[in-house]
Amino acid sequence: MARLKFLDSYVFRLALGYTAMVVSVISLVFIFSYAAADQLLEKEMRAAISAESDALARRYKTAAGEAAGEQNLSLALAEILPIMHARDEAREEAIYQLYRPAADGAPARKLADGAFKTDLLQYGQPNDYGWIRALLPPSESSGAGGPHVRQVIALYTPLDSSLALVVGRDRNQHRRVKDTLFRMMLSGLGVTTALGLVGGAVAAQRMMRRVERARRAAQDIMTGDLKRRLPLVGYDDELERLTITLNQMLDRIERLVEAMREVTDDVAHDLRTPLTRLRARAERALQAPSAAEPDLRAALEECVQEADRLLAVFRAILSIARLKTQRGVSAEHPEIDLSQAVADAAELYEPVLEEAGFALKLDIAPDLRVRGERALIGQAVANLIENALHYGRPPESSGRAPEVTLKLARRGDRAEISVSDRGPGVPPDKREAVFSRFSRLDPSRAEEGVGLGLAFVRAVAESHGGSSRIEDAGPGARVVVALPAPQAPA
Amino acid sequence: MRILVIEDDARAAEHLVGGLRERAHEADWAKDGIDGLERASKGQYDALIVDRMMPGLDGLEMLKRLRAMGCDTPALFLTALDQVDHRVEGLRAGAEDYLVKPYAFPELLARVEGLARRRTPEAAVTRLRLADLEMDLLARSVVRAGVKIDLQPREFKLLEELLRHSGQVVTRSMLLESVWDYHFDPQTNVIDVHISRLRSKIDKGFEPQLLKTVRGAGYMLTADGEA
Numbered sequence: 001m002a003r004l005k006f007l008d009s010y011v012f013r014l015a016l017g018y019t020a021m022v023v024s025v026i027s028l029v030f031i032f033s034y035a036a037a038d039q040l041l042e043k044e045m046r047a048a049i050s051a052e053s054d055a056l057a058r059r060y061k062t063a064a065g066e067a068a069g070e071q072n073l074s075l076a077l078a079e080i081l082p083i084m085h086a087r088d089e090a091r092e093e094a095i096y097q098l099y100r101p102a103a104d105g106a107p108a109r110k111l112a113d114g115a116f117k118t119d120l121l122q123y124g125q126p127n128d129y130g131w132i133r134a135l136l137p138p139s140e141s142s143g144a145g146g147p148h149v150r151q152v153i154a155l156y157t158p159l160d161s162s163l164a165l166v167v168g169r170d171r172n173q174h175r176r177v178k179d180t181l182f183r184m185m186l187s188g189l190g191v192t193t194a195l196g197l198v199g200g201a202v203a204a205q206r207m208m209r210r211v212e213r214a215r216r217a218a219q220d221i222m223t224g225d226l227k228r229r230l231p232l233v234g235y236d237d238e239l240e241r242l243t244i245t246l247n248q249m250l251d252r253i254e255r256l257v258e259a260m261r262e263v264t265d266d267v268a269h270d271l272r273t274p275l276t277r278l279r280a281r282a283e284r285a286l287q288a289p290s291a292a293e294p295d296l297r298a299a300l301e302e303c304v305q306e307a308d309r310l311l312a313v314f315r316a317i318l319s320i321a322r323l324k325t326q327r328g329v330s331a332e333h334p335e336i337d338l339s340q341a342v343a344d345a346a347e348l349y350e351p352v353l354e355e356a357g358f359a360l361k362l363d364i365a366p367d368l369r370v371r372g373e374r375a376l377i378g379q380a381v382a383n384l385i386e387n388a389l390h391y392g393r394p395p396e397s398s399g400r401a402p403e404v405t406l407k408l409a410r411r412g413d414r415a416e417i418s419v420s421d422r423g424p425g426v427p428p429d430k431r432e433a434v435f436s437r438f439s440r441l442d443p444s445r446a447e448e449g450v451g452l453g454l455a456f457v458r459a460v461a462e463s464h465g466g467s468s469r470i471e472d473a474g475p476g477a478r479v480v481v482a483l484p485a486p487q488a489p490a
Numbered sequence: 491m492r493i494l495v496i497e498d499d500a501r502a503a504e505h506l507v508g509g510l511r512e513r514a515h516e517a518d519w520a521k522d523g524i525d526g527l528e529r530a531s532k533g534q535y536d537a538l539i540v541d542r543m544m545p546g547l548d549g550l551e552m553l554k555r556l557r558a559m560g561c562d563t564p565a566l567f568l569t570a571l572d573q574v575d576h577r578v579e580g581l582r583a584g585a586e587d588y589l590v591k592p593y594a595f596p597e598l599l600a601r602v603e604g605l606a607r608r609r610t611p612e613a614a615v616t617r618l619r620l621a622d623l624e625m626d627l628l629a630r631s632v633v634r635a636g637v638k639i640d641l642q643p644r645e646f647k648l649l650e651e652l653l654r655h656s657g658q659v660v661t662r663s664m665l666l667e668s669v670w671d672y673h674f675d676p677q678t679n680v681i682d683v684h685i686s687r688l689r690s691k692i693d694k695g696f697e698p699q700l701l702k703t704v705r706g707a708g709y710m711l712t713a714d715g716e717a
Contacts, residue, residue: 311592312675347644348670351683379674386677453677 011207015200030185041174053157053167060159084114095168126156226254259324266317278306316452323459333371341374342408345381361405368415370485372464380460383453384419384479392421415485420478431470491536492516496526498544509595523547535563537605542569550583557584564605596707600659618653621713645688652711661708
């Protein structure tokens with residue numbers, strides 16, 4: 001079947017179809033022009049015949065004058081025969097004959113002829129205009145091309161009551177011209193067909209190669225190699241554009257699958273440990289030999305606390321995964337008052353910060369609006385403040401007073417929310433890592449917090465089409481969330 | 491209160507019904523949406539607890555039908571779906587409140603007890619009062635024992651929420667939702683600090699202490715000695 005692979009190619013079938021169409025158009029043109037050429041040639045032939053007949057008849061009438069009878073024949077022969085013979089020598093297929101017209105029941109009789117001897121009137125009769133068309137059996141002397149049926153056209157011109165002139169031509173004379181024409185057209189058709197088929201096959205082959213490569217890549221992706229992409233060839237054609245779009249689709253799918261896998265990984269990794277702890281605590285309480293009620297109560301309380309922590313982690317994992325997989329904030333999203341949202345979050349946390357000994361400094365630009373979810377942005381700001389609260393306390397030795405600065409400002413076409421503390425800061429090489437899930441700078445504090453705060457912040461920023469980063473607040477850390485906030489047209 | 495629990499999971503329902511009965515509520519169990527629709531439509535309940543995802547007739551659809559039949563028993567939606575869209579969907583279907591699974595039982599109890607309150611129209615109320623604490627919603631002023639108390643706008647709202655539910659437990663997340671319109675759990679005790687600030691303004695130097703902490707549940711504004 002491999003040899004017939006072309007027939008399975010859409011492109012080849014397309015080329016085949018085009019070729020067939022072109023060939024039929026060319027054939028039609030050919031048929032029409034062949035017929036037109038034939039007609040033109042016959043017209044010219046008739047014109048020549050009738051001009052010759054006229055000339056010969058005029059010559060006969062001048063010579064014959066008022067004479068009549070047998071004398072006429074000899075006169076005619078003397079006048080016409082030399083011319084006829086002269087012409088015969090030039091053109092073998094020319095017909096020159098003299099007849100005695102049919103009269104009183106006697107058939108027409110040939111009186112004299114040139115090189116062409118056949119009695120033409122036996123094969124055809126003149127029509128109303130004197131034209132005779134006749135098909136003659138092949139004769140050996142019929143020139144090039146071998147013996148074939150000869151088609152003859154001739155003009156019958158009465159000279160007087162007893163004499164008629166027949167001048168004609170063998171139509172086969174034109175056969176050579178027409179044969180050449182026919183051959184040319186036929187080879188033209190052949191070349192067209194061949195080019196169409198070869199071109200189609202080449203195009204099909206190239207197309208098949210590209211499609212086949214893409215198909216193989218797709219198959220690899222399907223069987224699990226999600227990193228694989230469809231190959232590009234480097235021309236900006238429609239197939240390439242399709243491939244680019246497909247690759248973008250694959251990128252998106254890969255991100256989604258990645259996010260899903262993160263969830264399962266996180267569930268496996270970060271829920272298993274606290275679950276084990278929870279289980280162990282309950283088990284220990286059960287096995288204690290003297291299970292006094294206060295002890296059991298304390299154990300149960302611990303279990304509930306552990307369960308609550310677990311649920312908090314679980315919820316955080318889910319919200320991050322959801323933010324990553326969901327359709328983000330789009331142009332249709334309603335605008336919210338970002339200044340108000342940030343101020344609300346600050347207001348919620350101000351007492352907690354104060355109680356923990358932190359001074360809260362606010363620098364919130366008024367009337368900044370962005371497209372987005374107030375709840376998500378509020379939660380992100382809350383996470384940033386909690387983060388500063390947990391990790392932003394200045395080291396005892398520094399002598400700095402604890403302080404959190406919450407700032408909202410426009411910077412170009414972005415609205416930047418930043419929360420700075422005066423704590424130990426984040427070393428430059430860790431500034432990206434803190435945004436990943438479950439990262440804590442100090443492993444000894446692994447018990448505190450969930451470590452998902454900044455991961456959530458980043459997920460919120462990205463779902464709004466924004467970004468997040470950590471800077472040196474000199475001293476301390478500054479986490480910046482930049483959200484798209486197009487300038488209102490003036 | 492008479493409460494109908496519509497929940498397809500028998501163990502979850504058993505916990506719920508048992509817990510409610512321990513708190514001196516009458517509680518019945520409907521095992522699915524069809525059953526729930528039938529019982530609830532007889533209209534003898536003060537509150538419904540509806541599981542959102544049930545086989546057959548799900549909670550959302552059941553509640554829509556119930557509301558279409560003219561039954562206005564307040565309903566609390568229980569669900570494992572905690573996206574904003576889902577919450578909005580639930581509230582649109584006619585639920586008064588929405589609680590995401592898994593939940594702490596005191597949270598559920600506080601919300602269910604809060605439900606019945608919502609049946610009485612609040613719009614007409616312009617003054618709220620508890621013992622010698624008075625709030626004028628129009629003048630935005632608070633007076634205790636004749637002494638004017640200055641409150642920040644947010645503190646005012648916090649106190650208003652507690653006053654509207656006086657005698658009932660109000661949980662931290664209920665306050666976070668109604669006063670701040672946030673639907674997440676902060677990692678820090680933000681609400682506690684707000685409450686202690688409010689307490690220092692309305693209770694400090696007065697007797698009896700009105701704003702009480704209910705261990706493991708939340709807060710309650712009450713003039714009774716015991717919470």
